[in-house]
Amino acid sequence: MEDMSVITRFDPWRGKLCTCPAKYSFSPYTGCSHSCLYCYASSYIRGFSTSRPKVDLERRLLRDLAKIDRELPISMANSSDPYPPMELEVGLTRRCLSMLLPRGFKVMIITKSSIVARDVDLISKGNCAVSFTITTLDESLASIIEPKAPRPKERIKALKALSEAGVPCALRIDPIIPGLNDDEELIKRLVDEAVRAGVKHISSSTYKAKPDNFARMCRAFPDKEPYWRQLYLEEGVKIGGSTYMKESLRLQLMKMVKEIVESRGLTFSTCREGFPELTTSSTCDATHLIPVRVRPRGLG
Numbered sequence: 488m489e490d491m492s493v494i495t496r497f498d499p500w501r502g503k504l505c506t507c508p509a510k511y512s513f514s515p516y517t518g519c520s521h522s523c524l525y526c527y528a529s530s531y532i533r534g535f536s537t538s539r540p541k542v543d544l545e546r547r548l549l550r551d552l553a554k555i556d557r558e559l560p561i562s563m564a565n566s567s568d569p570y571p572p573m574e575l576e577v578g579l580t581r582r583c584l585s586m587l588l589p590r591g592f593k594v595m596i597i598t599k600s601s602i603v604a605r606d607v608d609l610i611s612k613g614n615c616a617v618s619f620t621i622t623t624l625d626e627s628l629a630s631i632i633e634p635k636a637p638r639p640k641e642r643i644k645a646l647k648a649l650s651e652a653g654v655p656c657a658l659r660i661d662p663i664i665p666g667l668n669d670d671e672e673l674i675k676r677l678v679d680e681a682v683r684a685g686v687k688h689i690s691s692s693t694y695k696a697k698p699d700n701f702a703r704m705c706r707a708f709p710d711k712e713p714y715w716r717q718l719y720l721e722e723g724v725k726i727g728g729s730t731y732m733k734e735s736l737r738l739q740l741m742k743m744v745k746e747i748v749e750s751r752g753l754t755f756s757t758c759r760e761g762f763p764e765l766t767t768s769s770t771c772d773a774t775h776l777i778p779v780r781v782r783p784r785g786l787g
């Protein structure tokens with residue numbers, strides 16, 4: 488494992504509350520141009536707001552693939568989106584999927600981009616599931632908190648197209664930010680849209696404050712700053728490198744989402760909240776949705 492180049496064991500910054508099963512992490516791009524205000528990864532990488540294709544990626548990927556445990560899924564990607572707008576011209580993620588899926592590797596795509604639907608031909612034939620992050624259907628709110636990501640209705644359309652092609656899809660309502668997207672009726676609308684589009688599983692998580700994302704959020708929503716300061720900086724708790732709201736508030740929010748999701752007949756999980764008892768699926772990260780369509784074969 489030591490000399491792996493582009494595939495790594497998944498480790499969410501040593502997050503103590505992570506309940507993910509063992510898996511690998513693979514990002515075709517460094518950085519992410521979606522520029523979400525609440526992004527957790529932006530504090531780790533300089534120049535994060537630009538997506539840059541990794542150099543010599545396919546050769547390095549092929550080399551790493553010879554060394555990994557093929558039983559474990561490859562999560563693509565955890566700290567950058569594999570479908571930034573430049574993917575339409577560059578096609579790097581598509582080329583990587585062309586290497587992974589026909590060879591029977593298990594892949595979980597995590598994205599906020601409708602561009603993923605372009606690759607339905609490859610994805611629907613492979614051992615692959617797709618998890619869409621949609622935090623709100625409110626287009627004007629999304630244009631502030633996720634300014635360069637495709638609009639929520641485009642993501643729902645992509646989810647529907649993939650589902651109709653037989654690709655198992657999950658939804659992440661993540662993060663839920665108090666005062667912005669935590670309204671119960673709006674979450675019901677989002678869940679209902681996703682159910683109509685064919686989603687199979689929904690996970691959720693509350694916003695975790697880090698110095699850089701908290702500053703961006705307060706600049707964009709100055710009227711919310713006193714409220715967030717109270718919830719996070721005064722009453723919140725430090726867990727790992729992030730500040731969480733106090734447990735009772737987080738539990739209340741997660742239970743509310745769980746009830747909505749369960750009432751629609753879907754499974755639910757939370758992400759890095761410390762409430763494993765709320766998870767009703769066999770994995771919290773939706774990797775249980777990955778179908779087995781292709782038997783593993785060699786790399787030649």
Ligand code: SF4
Nearest residue numbers: 519521522523526567
């Ligand atoms: S899509 Fe994810 S990695 Fe990219 S900016 Fe948004 S939160 Fe960060």
